[in-house]
Every structure is written in structure tokens, then in C-alpha cells.
Amino acid sequence: MVDMIHPHDRFLKALLSNPATAGTLLRERLPKEVVELLSSDPPELVEGSFVDEELRAHLTDRLYRVRTVTGRTALLYVLIEHKSFPDVRIGWQLTKYMVEAWKQWEREHPEWERLPAIVPFVFYHGAAMWRIPDEFLALVDAESGWRPYLLNFRFTVLDLGRIDDRQLSHQPTLRAWLLAAKYATRDGQQIEVKELLVEALVEVPDEDFRFLMRYVVETYRSYDEPTVREIIRRVRPEEEEKMMSMFAQDMIAKGEQKGRQIGRQEGRQEGRQEGRQEEASSMLLKLMWRKFGAIPDWVTEKVRSANLELIEAWGENVLFANSMDEVFIDRH
Numbered sequence: 081m082v083d084m085i086h087p088h089d090r091f092l093k094a095l096l097s098n099p100a101t102a103g104t105l106l107r108e109r110l111p112k113e114v115v116e117l118l119s120s121d122p123p124e125l126v127e128g129s130f131v132d133e134e135l136r137a138h139l140t141d142r143l144y145r146v147r148t149v150t151g152r153t154a155l156l157y158v159l160i161e162h163k164s165f166p167d168v169r170i171g172w173q174l175t176k177y178m179v180e181a182w183k184q185w186e187r188e189h190p191e192w193e194r195l196p197a198i199v200p201f202v203f204y205h206g207a208a209m210w211r212i213p214d215e216f217l218a219l220v221d222a223e224s225g226w227r228p229y230l231l232n233f234r235f236t237v238l239d240l241g242r243i244d245d246r247q248l249s250h251q252p253t254l255r256a257w258l259l260a261a262k263y264a265t266r267d268g269q270q271i272e273v274k275e276l277l278v279e280a281l282v283e284v285p286d287e288d289f290r291f292l293m294r295y296v297v298e299t300y301r302s303y304d305e306p307t308v309r310e311i312i313r314r315v316r317p318e319e320e321e322k323m324m325s326m327f328a329q330d331m332i333a334k335g336e337q338k339g340r341q342i343g344r345q346e347g348r349q350e351g352r353q354e355g356r357q358e359e360a361s362s363m364l365l366k367l368m369w370r371k372f373g374a375i376p377d378w379v380t381e382k383v384r385s386a387n388l389e390l391i392e393a394w395g396e397n398v399l400f401a402n403s404m405d406e407v408f409i410d411r412h
């Protein structure tokens with residue numbers, strides 16, 4: 081079965097599992113005060129995740145061990161938010177996961193004297209602009225004078241939506257990954273970015289290209305089969321048939337998912353229409369009862385089976401009709 085449930089989770093884990101790629105991203109986007117004290121060694125990925133099971137549908141995390149230029153060990157904790165709208169409690173999530181990271185450190189270093197520094201970093205590619213304060217104390221209801229005595233930390237937020245497409249990264253492969261991630265949540269802009277996406281994909285190695293195209297197939301709702309085929313043909317023409325065959329099941333699943341969404345939409349619209357029709361027929365019968373008295377069964381059946389447009393027209397007729405028969409006269 082095709083895994084269409086958490087494509088963002090799989091994609092972002094793959095993006096940040098490569099130490100070189102992760103190192104480039106972090107050096108480009110972490111505060112200058114942090115970056116200038118990091119050694120030249122790539123970050124070392126620490127296996128495991130601290131995200132709660134129920135939140136993994138929209139949160140992914142990665143923990144890295146790094147060395148500073150002074151020889152200290154530090155941890156860089158990346159929390160990736162891939163909902164369309166950011167969670168206002170992100171500071172609380174970071175707090176819990178950073179504590180778990182320290183607890184893991186304690187288990188591995190039972191004789192520790194000082195804990196390693198943890199620098200939190202939030203990666204966000206949702207469609208809505210990130211407007212959440214970048215410090216933990218924004219979540220705490222406390223007197224302002226207490227701030228020096230309360231736990232607080234700031235975190236860096238990378239909101240892809242705020243960055244120009246061509247400035248996402250100076251490294252071509254990373255720029256292609258970030259571009260794909262940025263527009264995966266922006267259905268209305270996916271067609272517009274197609275040319276830039278093709279341009280970016282030309283720069284990536286074959287393995288990255290296959291992975292990125294699978295992600296595009298899974299998440300770009302505006303891209304149908306001809307669009308996907310066109311992109312592959314323009315970037316790797318020799319791969320077209322092989323990749324389209326490989327994506328066939330994904331495309332079918334995507335089509336079925338879209339069909340279900342359309343069906344649900346149509347169902348809701350139909351339900352609302354039926355609700356309005358039932359309400360209007362009840363109101364018409366009530367008006368007729370007040371004006372003419374007891375309602376014969378044939379009138380009730382006629383009103384209940386009519387469409388909304390007819391019921392509304394008959395409602396206007398009630399004002400001028402002298403009998404029930406006259407209510408149903410076509411006056412147009």
C-alpha cells in the first residue's frame with residue numbers, strides 16, 4: 081500500500097538525515113552568534129525522536145551533536161512543524177523535547193558534571209505566515225517583574241514562506257529540497273512555480289530527483305499526470321517511462337483521494353441544499369395552515385417533493401392567493 085499518510089514527515093526526515101545537508105541548512109539559518117562558534121565538522125545525527133506519538137502527523141524532529149571551536153559538545157535540536165497553520169504551543173513542545181534530550185544525555189553520561197547546551201531551531205513550511213513569538217515565556221502567564229526568575233529561552237524559526245524562492249539556500253541541491261517543501265502546502269501557487277521547480281531539479285543528483293518527484297506526486301494537488309510527466313521529461317527524459325511506472329500507484333491513490341474529497345464536498349453541499357429545502361417547505365406549509373386552515377395530504381406531498389426554487393415561488397403566492405389551489409399557480 082502506498083504511504084500517503086505522512087509524506088511530509090518522510091520527506092523532512094530524509095532532508096535532515098544527511099549530515100552535510102543538515103549542516104548547510106543550520107549554518108545558513110541559525111543565528112550568527114551560534115554559527116561562528118561551531119567547529120567545521122558536520123553535525124552528527126543522534127538517532128531517535130522525542131515527539132509525542134499523537135503529534136507525529138504534524139511534527140518531526142532531529143537532534144544533532146556538534147562540537148564548538150572551544151572543544152565543547154553541544155546539541156542542536158530541530159523541530160519541524162508541517163501543519164498548514166503553526167501550533168501556538170510550539171514553545172511548550174520544545175521545552176518537553178529538550179528535557180527529554182537532556183534525560184537521554186544523563187543516561188548516557190551518568191557521571192556528568194555539566195549539561196550540554198541545546199540550541200532549538202524550528203523549521204516551518206506551512207501556508208500561513210508564522211506569527212508566534214519566538215520565546216518560551218510568551219506562553220507563561222506571569223507578572224512582568226518575575227521574568228528574571230522564570231525559565232525562558234528563545235528559538236530560531238525558519239519560515240520558508242518568508243524567504244524568496246531563489247534565496248532558500250546557496251547550495252543548489254538543498255535549494256531544490258526547500259523549494260519542493262515550501263510549495264507542498266501552497267496548492268494555489270504550485271502551477272506558478274513549475275518553471276522554477278524544473279530549473280532547480282536540473283541541479284540535483286539522480287537519487288535526490290527521484291525522491292523529490294515522489295514527494296511532488298504525493299503532495300502537489302495541482303499537478304496531474306501530464307504535469308508530472310512534463311517535469312520528468314524536461315529534467316531527466318531518459319527516466320520518464322520508468323518513473324511514471326513507479327509513480328502509477330501513487331497517482332491512482334492521489335486520484336482516489338481527490339475523488340473522495342470532491343465527494344465529501346458535494347455531499348456537504350447536497351446536505352445543505354436538502355436542509356434549506358426542508359426548512360422552506362415546512363415554513364410554506366405553516367403559512368398555508370395559518371391562512372387556509374387544515375392542509376390536505378396532497379398539498380403536503382406536493383410541497384415536500386418540490387425543489388427549493390418552486391417552494392420559494394409558492395411562498396410569494398401565499399400572500400395573494402385566495403385558496404390553496406391559487407398558491408400553486410405559475411405567476412411568471
